[in-house]
Amino acid sequence: MSFFEMHDPEGSVRDCYAEVQRWIDETGVTGLHRRLEEAEAIFRRIGITFAVYGEGGDPERLIPFDLLPRIFSRLEWERLDRGIRQRAQALNAFLYDVYHRGEILRAGRIPQDLVYQNEAFRPEMIGFDPPGRVYSHIVGIDIVRTGPDRFEVLEDNCRTPSGVSYMLENREIMTRMFPDLFSRGRVTPVDNYPAQLLRTLKEVAPPACSGDPVVVLLTPGSLNSAYYEHSYLADLMGIELVEPVDLFVEDGRVWKKTTAGPKAVDVIYRRIDDDYLDPLAFRPDSLLGVPGLFHAYRSGGVTLCSAPGAGIADDKAIYVYVPEMIRFYLGEEPILANIPTWQCGTKDGLAYVLEHLSELVAKEVHGSGGYGMLIGPKSTAAEIAAYADRIRANPGGFIAQPTLDLSTVPTLGEAGVVRRHADFRPYCLVGKRMRLVAGGLTRVALTEGSLVVNSSQGGGVKDTWVLRD
Amino acid sequence: MLSRTADNLFWMARYLERAESTARLLTMGQRMAVLPGSAYRDEWRSVLRVTGCESFLKGTGPVTEADVVAILLLDPENAASIQACLVRARANGRSVRTKLTQDMWEALNMSWRHFEGCTVAEAVQELPVLIDWVKTRTAVFKGAMETGLMRHAGHDFIRIGGAIERAQMTLRLLDVKYYVLLPETDVVGGGRDHYQWTSVLHALSGSRAYHHVYGGVHTPAQIVDFLMVNRTFPRSVAFCVDQMRTHLARLAKEHGTRAACHETADELFALLKTGRNGVFIERGLHESVQHCLLLTNRLASEIADSYHF
Numbered sequence: 001m002s003f004f005e006m007h008d009p010e011g012s013v014r015d016c017y018a019e020v021q022r023w024i025d026e027t028g029v030t031g032l033h034r035r036l037e038e039a040e041a042i043f044r045r046i047g048i049t050f051a052v053y054g055e056g057g058d059p060e061r062l063i064p065f066d067l068l069p070r071i072f073s074r075l076e077w078e079r080l081d082r083g084i085r086q087r088a089q090a091l092n093a094f095l096y097d098v099y100h101r102g103e104i105l106r107a108g109r110i111p112q113d114l115v116y117q118n119e120a121f122r123p124e125m126i127g128f129d130p131p132g133r134v135y136s137h138i139v140g141i142d143i144v145r146t147g148p149d150r151f152e153v154l155e156d157n158c159r160t161p162s163g164v165s166y167m168l169e170n171r172e173i174m175t176r177m178f179p180d181l182f183s184r185g186r187v188t189p190v191d192n193y194p195a196q197l198l199r200t201l202k203e204v205a206p207p208a209c210s211g212d213p214v215v216v217l218l219t220p221g222s223l224n225s226a227y228y229e230h231s232y233l234a235d236l237m238g239i240e241l242v243e244p245v246d247l248f249v250e251d252g253r254v255w256k257k258t259t260a261g262p263k264a265v266d267v268i269y270r271r272i273d274d275d276y277l278d279p280l281a282f283r284p285d286s287l288l289g290v291p292g293l294f295h296a297y298r299s300g301g302v303t304l305c306s307a308p309g310a311g312i313a314d315d316k317a318i319y320v321y322v323p324e325m326i327r328f329y330l331g332e333e334p335i336l337a338n339i340p341t342w343q344c345g346t347k348d349g350l351a352y353v354l355e356h357l358s359e360l361v362a363k364e365v366h367g368s369g370g371y372g373m374l375i376g377p378k379s380t381a382a383e384i385a386a387y388a389d390r391i392r393a394n395p396g397g398f399i400a401q402p403t404l405d406l407s408t409v410p411t412l413g414e415a416g417v418v419r420r421h422a423d424f425r426p427y428c429l430v431g432k433r434m435r436l437v438a439g440g441l442t443r444v445a446l447t448e449g450s451l452v453v454n455s456s457q458g459g460g461v462k463d464t465w466v467l468r469d
Numbered sequence: 470m471l472s473r474t475a476d477n478l479f480w481m482a483r484y485l486e487r488a489e490s491t492a493r494l495l496t497m498g499q500r501m502a503v504l505p506g507s508a509y510r511d512e513w514r515s516v517l518r519v520t521g522c523e524s525f526l527k528g529t530g531p532v533t534e535a536d537v538v539a540i541l542l543l544d545p546e547n548a549a550s551i552q553a554c555l556v557r558a559r560a561n562g563r564s565v566r567t568k569l570t571q572d573m574w575e576a577l578n579m580s581w582r583h584f585e586g587c588t589v590a591e592a593v594q595e596l597p598v599l600i601d602w603v604k605t606r607t608a609v610f611k612g613a614m615e616t617g618l619m620r621h622a623g624h625d626f627i628r629i630g631g632a633i634e635r636a637q638m639t640l641r642l643l644d645v646k647y648y649v650l651l652p653e654t655d656v657v658g659g660g661r662d663h664y665q666w667t668s669v670l671h672a673l674s675g676s677r678a679y680h681h682v683y684g685g686v687h688t689p690a691q692i693v694d695f696l697m698v699n700r701t702f703p704r705s706v707a708f709c710v711d712q713m714r715t716h717l718a719r720l721a722k723e724h725g726t727r728a729a730c731h732e733t734a735d736e737l738f739a740l741l742k743t744g745r746n747g748v749f750i751e752r753g754l755h756e757s758v759q760h761c762l763l764l765t766n767r768l769a770s771e772i773a774d775s776y777h778f
Binding site: 045221222227234241242257259261 | 470471472475563564567578579622720723724725776777
């Protein structure tokens with residue numbers, strides 16, 4: 001039986017959920033459903049949408065929103081907070097190390113091949129010191145809960161984690177619709193995130209910057225699935241939302257094309273993959289990108305957030321070693337545990353995984369968004385056999401983990417409150433100092449028993465509260 | 470302001486204005502079609518001609534209301550159709566989401582899917598309601614802009630785009646209908662011309678305004694004056710040119726320099742100034758209108774050049 005976050009082991013409502021329980025009782029199921037419809041109408045009107053690649057249909061569908069908040073007590077959050085910061089710090093230390101002396105590899109704690117042969121490793125970055133030695137300025141850490149006192153990290157996102165707009169919008173909608181719930185001031189606000197993000201970005205201005213740094217948000221364009229988020233964040237930070245065609249490089253600096261001619265840019269919060277940043281440095285066939293951008297970056301004319309090559313730290317094969325990084329760089333024990341992971345690239349791992357595939361969750365090392373994974377217990381023998389063939393063909397490309405007993409959170413179902421599995425993604429900001437807003441994005445599987453929470457696979461989102469006592 | 474942003478705002482405004490103008494044209498078409506002898510005049514065809522959409526017709530017989538509704542309201546492939554204009558206005562707005570207010574965006578975002586799945590038969594039956602809906606949506610958008618949008622350069626580009634589009638619609642309408650306003654048609658005489666003249670005013674929602682300026686008498690010279698050189702009627706060419714010049718002047722101030730587009734706007738202004746009291750008819754209405762169209766097109770492309778679109 002999974003841990004239901006609303007109840008203690010005896011089945012009575014936990015303190016942190018008491019107020020929400022009262023609210024549910026007062027409003028009633030019909031009342032909640034009516035309010036949910038209102039909320040959806042607001043979302044639709046505002047235009048918060050999420051496109052799902054390769055599924056066809058509605059290109060701008062709404063991400064389902066669940067009305068019932070997910071709640072962390074102050075004590076729970078304090079632990080999460082320390083664990084998240086610890087991890088974000090270690091990941092950045094690792095990035096600096098692998099692009100410099102590679103001490104952790106020399107020390108034999110992480111196999112060299114795993115890093116240097118990795119597609120996510122960018123040799124172009126070797127020897128370069130990004131401002132503040134920060135590579136990943138926004139670290140999104142996916143965390144699941146498997147018991148009252150147990151939080152485990154599912155994966156790290158060091159490149160450009162998305163979803164923070166849902167954290168902000170979900171809270172916005174909840175406060176707009178249910179002001180009473182927030183009137184006692186117990187819920188920690190999250191709306192300072194954009195200001196903190198901007199401060200973080202300004203802290204890593206390049207050497208060439210003089211005066212107040214000019215920050216822009218670089219989006220692939222309005223057809224990108226996260227475009228709403230890009231425009232939303234740019235808006236809240238009061239910075240320009242630019243596309244690659246709006247920028248060019250000259251005299252070692254990056255310029256934006258404006259109606260009054262070129263204007264210099266200091267920091268680029270890019271929401272575009274490494275591959276498409278600069279056709280001269282990375283993919284030459286890319287039609288996106290700003291030619292010369294990478295050179296301007298390396299010569300100190302501009303800062304890219306996150307740094308190219310930051311993806312090596314969130315690679316699924318590297319994930320296994322994050323606890324090792326924490327011990328190596330910080331001399332601390334990890335506060336948040338990793339999930340046991342078998343690497344098919346090792347001989348023992350492969351043998352174990354192939355033998356136990358029907359009990360495991362197998363993933364592609366380079367996959368994301370819940371695509372191309374196999375959930376053993378929910379798959380047919382034929383699906384498992386087919387997946388096993390894929391693993392055999394390229395063992396290094398796969399990892400497997402046990403199916404976890406994920407906690408469930410209260411969710412609004414047809415007939416009342418139901419229990420659904422959820423995960424959690426906080427967003428840790430790293431500049432000259434570290435900042436973490438007390439909250440994050442809770443994603444929830446909307447079908448009973450389902451473990452897949454990805455919005456690309458039909459998962460929903462809900463507001464996340466961190467209570468002050 | 471990013472050049473691309475200016476470009477998107479400019480075109481967003483143009484498409485929105487075009488949707489509204491087309492809606493007004495459809496009202497005129499409906500009105501004319503119920504008057505005696507409408508089949509003979511093939512009134513719906515002139516609606517298509519004004520929008521440059523005659524080539525979308527399949528058959529050769531008289532044009533029906535259903536033909537026009539299919540082409541000008543619903544056809545997503547036709548850049549002049551209301552449906553396509555709304556979709557494009559929104560796509561342009563979406564690319565520069567941060568330069569619009571929340572209310573403007575919501576107005577834009579609510580319109581774009583309205584006609585999806587609507588059949589021609591349904592649309593014909595519901596036409597007055599649909600036209601009203603389009604006018605309301607654009608009015609809501611403009612209202613939101615009026616009271617909420619910062620008066621930055623983006624606002625100027627929106628206004629200029631709208632003004633150019635509106636002037637062009639008036640000019641095209643005059644160009645298609647110029648023959649009914651020529652003095653020779655006096656010879657034919659009778660009620661028909663009266664209908665024809667008033668239809669032009671109706672298409673621009675100007676028949677009441679006209680009466681306030683000229684009383685109850687319709688003469689071709691006065692109608693042409695009203696639509697070309699009157700500086701108080703918002704759909705007249707002169708009014709639109711005034712708007713363009715006002716906002717171009719603001720842009721010049723903000724950017725610290727004038728450009729070719731400013732000269733062209735002044736040229737248009739000077740041209741209209743000389744055209745009072747039926748002068749355009751004497752010079753040849755068709756030629757005068759064509760010349761104005763040419764200048765507005767040149768203006769639009771010079772704006773793009775000057776501001777690095």
